[in-house]
Amino acid sequence: MSVKKQLFEECKLYVEKREQTIREIMSSHKKALFSETKSSAGDKHETGRAMLQLEMEKASQQITVVQQMKEVLHRINIEDSSEVVRLGSLVYTNKAVYYLAISMGAVSVENTNYFVISSSSPIGKLLLGKKINDAIYFNGQEIKITQIF
Template sequence: MDIKHELFKHCKSFVNKRVQTVEEIISSNQKALHSETKSSAGDKHETGRAMLQLEMEKASQQLEGISKMNEILSKIDFSKESKKAHLGSLIFTEKANYFLSISAGQIIVDRQKYFAVSVSSPIGKLLLGKSENELISFNGVNQNILKIF
């Protein structure tokens, strides 16, 4: 089993679950918006509709973010090999293992911990472009880069 492909599958699954959750929220809010009927308490009705519309806008923004995550994942090229950390790299340090992709948190593969991190996250920015045996300092902790795949 190729660890990078397994991590990639976890990231794809993470994105798909987020899409499903946000779409359920949108669908639920649309139903609630359509079921709201004009009542004698006009102000209360308008406030309810406004709140639902705000929720819908927030969910739409989340969908945009998820779409960007999918776009980033589609740019990962597993055939590209480099000794410098890049999108799609698997980076082993003495403190942690990182998969430069999207911010999907901790992933466990074969009882080994990996952190899927975005290249635009603070740790991702630090790792990007680094080589093996380089030292990085994150949150006051020094980490030596042992291996990059």
């Protein structure tokens, strides 16, 4: 299996796990919300409900982010190769190797570290549209593109 395919599969797995975790949290909060009964400590009860509502809203926002990640992954064709850096590109530089997909961070495949980044991240924006031998400047360092897959 190609490195690009393995990285893409890691991205899909990451998004699935994240979605599952968020849905479990939402389910847990729903149960807690419905099981809370009014007590003589009314203010305490209302505060507890309000906190659960805030947590539910936060989880809902996280689900939206996960849906956006799924859409980004859906737009990637791992079979495509280009001479120009774009979404789905595997970019080798003199500093590190980047896979433009979703914001996921460092991933190790076959004992090599790859940085899975979003094309809207600061370094992702700089890499987009570049070609082999082009250089970008990030955090005061020159990063030269050596290969694109």
